[in-house]
Amino acid sequence: MSQKREEQAPSSDEAIGIKSQEMLLNMGPQHPSTHGVLRLVLTLQGETITNCTPVIGYLHRGMEKIFENRTLMQGIRYTDNSDYLSPMLCEIAYVGAVEQLMGLEVPRRAQYMRLLVGEMQRIASHLVAVGSYLIDLGAVTPILWAFRDREGILSLFEALAGSRFTVNYLRVGGVLHDFPKGWLRECEAYFDQLEKNLGELDALINGNEIFLARTQGVGFIDTQQALHYGLTGPMARASGVNWDLRVHRPYMAYREVPVNVQVRQEGDCFARNLVRMTEMRESIRLCRVALDRMPPGAICARVPIALRPPRGETYFAIENSRGEYGFYLISDGSEYPWRAKMRAPSFVNLQIVPELLRGYKMSDAVAIIGSTDIVLGCVDR
Amino acid sequence: MADQPASSNNINDPVTRGGKRKPIPLAIARGPHEYLPGEQEGPVQLASLGDLLTWAENWARSRSVWPLGYGLACCAIEMMAAAQPHYDLSRFGSEVFRSSPRQADLMIVAGTVSVKMGPRLRLLWEQMPEPKWVLSMGQCANSGGEFYDSYYTVQGVDTIVPVDVYVPGCPPRPEQLIEGLLKLREKILKQGLKLRGEDERP
Numbered sequence: 225m226s227q228k229r230e231e232q233a234p235s236s237d238e239a240i241g242i243k244s245q246e247m248l249l250n251m252g253p254q255h256p257s258t259h260g261v262l263r264l265v266l267t268l269q270g271e272t273i274t275n276c277t278p279v280i281g282y283l284h285r286g287m288e289k290i291f292e293n294r295t296l297m298q299g300i301r302y303t304d305n306s307d308y309l310s311p312m313l314c315e316i317a318y319v320g321a322v323e324q325l326m327g328l329e330v331p332r333r334a335q336y337m338r339l340l341v342g343e344m345q346r347i348a349s350h351l352v353a354v355g356s357y358l359i360d361l362g363a364v365t366p367i368l369w370a371f372r373d374r375e376g377i378l379s380l381f382e383a384l385a386g387s388r389f390t391v392n393y394l395r396v397g398g399v400l401h402d403f404p405k406g407w408l409r410e411c412e413a414y415f416d417q418l419e420k421n422l423g424e425l426d427a428l429i430n431g432n433e434i435f436l437a438r439t440q441g442v443g444f445i446d447t448q449q450a451l452h453y454g455l456t457g458p459m460a461r462a463s464g465v466n467w468d469l470r471v472h473r474p475y476m477a478y479r480e481v482p483v484n485v486q487v488r489q490e491g492d493c494f495a496r497n498l499v500r501m502t503e504m505r506e507s508i509r510l511c512r513v514a515l516d517r518m519p520p521g522a523i524c525a526r527v528p529i530a531l532r533p534p535r536g537e538t539y540f541a542i543e544n545s546r547g548e549y550g551f552y553l554i555s556d557g558s559e560y561p562w563r564a565k566m567r568a569p570s571f572v573n574l575q576i577v578p579e580l581l582r583g584y585k586m587s588d589a590v591a592i593i594g595s596t597d598i599v600l601g602c603v604d605r
Numbered sequence: 606m607a608d609q610p611a612s613s614n615n616i617n618d619p620v621t622r623g624g625k626r627k628p629i630p631l632a633i634a635r636g637p638h639e640y641l642p643g644e645q646e647g648p649v650q651l652a653s654l655g656d657l658l659t660w661a662e663n664w665a666r667s668r669s670v671w672p673l674g675y676g677l678a679c680c681a682i683e684m685m686a687a688a689q690p691h692y693d694l695s696r697f698g699s700e701v702f703r704s705s706p707r708q709a710d711l712m713i714v715a716g717t718v719s720v721k722m723g724p725r726l727r728l729l730w731e732q733m734p735e736p737k738w739v740l741s742m743g744q745c746a747n748s749g750g751e752f753y754d755s756y757y758t759v760q761g762v763d764t765i766v767p768v769d770v771y772v773p774g775c776p777p778r779p780e781q782l783i784e785g786l787l788k789l790r791e792k793i794l795k796q797g798l799k800l801r802g803e804d805e806r807p
Contacts, residue, residue, distance in 0.1 A: 253722065254729055256674050256704045260681070261722065282722045283678055286755040293754065301751065305717075308679035352682070371689035378686075388778060390679060601678055604719075 244270050249586075253282045257360040257590045260600030264577075264593075271585050276578040280571075283604040291564035296322050296531045297396065299564070304390040306566060307602040309352055310545045312345035312381075315394040320475060321540035321551035322396045325533040333521040334398035335477040340411075340514040341384070341393065342542075343507040347418070348377040348389075349545035350500045350507075357497060357594040358429060361438055366429055373421050376414050383407055396531060398524025408515055415508050422504060430498065439493040443580050443592040446491055453576045456569050457547025458503065459596060462488050462495035469543040481513050493595035500597070530559055539567075546570055546597060570602035649798040659797045666710070666736065667793035670786065673709035674702035675729065677716025680743040680776040684715045687779035694779075699786055706732040711789070712766070713782075717745035717752060718759040730766045738793070740785055741768045744775045751775065 252263035261282035267275035287306060291299050303318045304311035316338055323330060330338075355370030378388045383404055385393035393400050429435060445455070450463040460467055468485040470478045486502045488495040533555045541550030547569030554563040573596050580592050651657050676684060687694050694700045703709040706729045718726060730739065741762050744750030749760035762768060769792060772785035 253725060254673075254675050254706075256702075261677060282719060282725070283717065284719050284721065284757050285717055285752050286757045290752065290755055305679055305751075308682060356685075368690050371686060372691060375686070375689075375691045389682070390775060 246274065251589070253279075258593060259356065259598055262574075262593075262598070262600055262603070264581075264589075266581070266586075266589065268586060271587075273581045273584055273586060273589060276581045278574060278577055280574070280600075280603055283600045285605065287605045288564055288566065291561055293560065295559045296533070296561060299561070300394060300396075301390075301392050304392060305601060306568070306605055307544060307546070307549065307570070307599050308390070309599050310345045310349040311390055312341050312393065313349075313542060313544045314549060315391070316342055316476075317540060317542045317544070317549050317551050319394045319396050320542060321538055321553045322531065322533065324540045325536060325538045325553055325555055326396070326527075326531065328397050328525055328527065330476065331398060331522040331525055332477075332519045334523050334525075336514050336518050337399050337403075337523065338394065339477040339481065340511055340518075341381070341399075343510045343514070344377050344380070344411075346507045346545045347504050347511075348374045350504050353500055353545075353597040354425070354429070354497060357597070358435070360590050360594040361435060363429075363432070363435065366425060369421065369425055369428070373418055376418065380407070380411060380414065383410075395524055395527075397527040398522070400524075402523050408518070411511070412515060415511060419505070419508055422501070422508075426501060430501070436494065438588075438591050439497065439595070440490075441492050442584065442588050443493045443496075443595055444491050445576065445580065449576070449579075450491075453579075454572050455547070455576060456572065457544065458486075458496055458499040459547065459573050459576075461486055462499045463491040464489045469541060469548055473541070475540075475542060477514070481510060481517075483510065493591050496595045496597075532557060532559055541567060544569055546599065546602070547573060549602075566602075566605055568602040568605060570598040570600070571605075574598050574603055649795055649800055651798070656798060660794070663794050663796050663798070667790040669698040669701075670711045670738070670789065670793070671701045671703050671709050672699055672711045672713045672740075673706055673729065673733065674704050675712060675715070677714065677718065677722065678745065680715035680746070683776045683779055684713060684742065684782060687782045692779040692783065694783065694786075697783060697786055697790075706730075707734060709733055710736065711738045711740060713740045713742055714746040714762045714766075714768075715742045715776075717750075718762050718765070720757050720759060723759050723765050726762070727765050736796075738769045738789055739766050740770045740772065740789060742772045742782060742785070743777055744773060747771050747773065 247268045249266040249268055251266055252258040253261040263279040263282065265277045265279060266273055287302055290302060300315055300318060303314040307314050351370040351374045355367035358366040381391055382388050384401065384407060385391040445463045447464045450460045450465050456467065464487060466485055466487050468483060470483045471485055484506055486499050486506060488499055535555060535557045537554040539550055539552045541548045548567060549569055550567035552565040552567065553561050556562040577593065577596060581589055584592065649660065651660055686692060688700050688702065712730055712733065741747050745752060746762045749758055752758040753760065759765060770785045770789045772781050774781050
């Protein structure tokens with residue numbers, strides 16, 4: 225099952241001169257393990273995948289066009305729906321782009337608040353990624369544990385922003401509310417508990433023989449390939465690409481808080497999952513640093529009610545939980561952006577899936593798709 | 606039924622036909638302490654053995670509604686969260702998300718329906734065996750929601766399939782989804798039966 229494609233011997237049918245017929249297999253858009261509404265048209269030769277065509281667009285909502293018809297402030301809400309597993313991070317990218325366009329300086333407290341909620345969102349997103357990956361491979365318990373831990377973050381967000389996960393919390397120039405009373409103490413207690421729970425999850429997953437057999441050596445990407453396909457995020461870092469925008473293009477509070485980049489050299493599905501697991505621990509550390517250093521002061525800069533940035537264009541990217549999530553905005557001087565383009569990490573990471581699947585067995589397809597951790601809202605927009 | 610005036614003597618009124626109609630007892634909660642899910646409307650009348658059998662059939666059906674595992678967008682994450690231990694949908698017999706439409710009773714349309722997805726959704730609905738129900742979850746599926754002026758979204762899933770329960774919210778909380786399932790349970794319990802106090806004549 226976990227053979228690499230070079231090692232695969234020709235099947236016995238081919239040895240005696242019988243060629244089996246190619247089969248087209250349609251996977252999705254309603255399939256429990258395509259992570260949303262992705263459709264894959266697989267060409268099979270026996271059990272082996274010879275070709276794969278992803279069909280996307282089942283969740284296309286015309287979001288980039290909608291941005292042009294909304295004011296810059298109204299656009300914040302729509303970013304929540306693009307990458308719906310990490311809405312807080314998408315909002316950071318959007319308001320960051322608007323601030324860069326307007327030349328706004330964000331207060332230091334707001335920067336640290338953004339770092340705190342952003343890293344919490346990264347933990348929540350990775351928990352869903354790990355949990356749903358494991359349920360794709362047939363293990364039911366990890367998703368129960370992961371969602372239990374995720375509920376803690378969602379209830380903290382609800383106390384902070386009033387909504388569970390499409391938060392609409394960030395504003396151009398800062399954030400919407402200050403922390404409620406006692407919120408930071410609850411955060412600390414939650415992180416202590418989460419660290420314990422992550423240890424349990426680690427022991428449950430990473431020592432499991434079945435999980436190792438299904439993921440080690442499967443879906444191998446080497447460093448050059450990762451660079452050529454433009455992969456970012458855990459996908460690239462599991463293939464030995466030391467690239468993290470929080471470190472190499474630091475923005476906001478990351479200029480003051482150093483991040484340990486989680487890099488692994490194996491480049492297989494197991495490494496991708498492990499990078500996500502270790503990134504959660506790193507995020508907990510960053511959250512604790514933010515809690516310790518949380519400076520006093522204003523939570524939002526003084527901004528006019530109607531945002532009218534000067535004419536011009538800008539690109540601002542952050543490290544999302546899936547990779548480089550950027551916004552390219554062109555302004556014509558009015559309240560509305562003339563053009564808004566999202567650089568979605570899931571869309572770029574999806575491009576390598578046909579290349580990855582080719583040569584592997586049908587049963588590995590689910591393991592490989594799950595390890596890419598794509599969000600279809602982010603792919604189709 | 607609740608919208609009809611209780612004592613209408615209008616001879617042209619198709620419901621009362623000139624006669625006096627008994628008011629339907631409505632148990633409307635005045636506060637959270639009075640709220641009992643599944644007991645918001647008047648009880649059904651069981652006049653014959655056939656009614657009794659129908660009621661028993663409905664009761665059995667309403668207690669294990671198996672949804673189709675069909676997530677579309679953001680609401681699907683809340684649907685997943687509702688099935689997990691914190692909210693525990695299995696308390697209401699609906700935790701078994703079937704991957705095949707042929708084994709499912711209920712289609713939870715969780716998320717935005719795009720123009721490309723519309724025919725697929727209709728096909729899946731047609732593949733589900735009778736009796737089947739549809740629950741529209743979230744504003745996108747209800748009415749188009751915040752994508753009301755998009756060129757590629759279906760403005761409400763009820764333009765494609767008949768919808769039994771609408772759950773508002775963007776996205777609805779898991780409690781709201783559970784409430785929607787309980788409303789559906791009420792609806793299933795009353796299928797083919799008359800409310801108590803309702804005129805038997807057509």
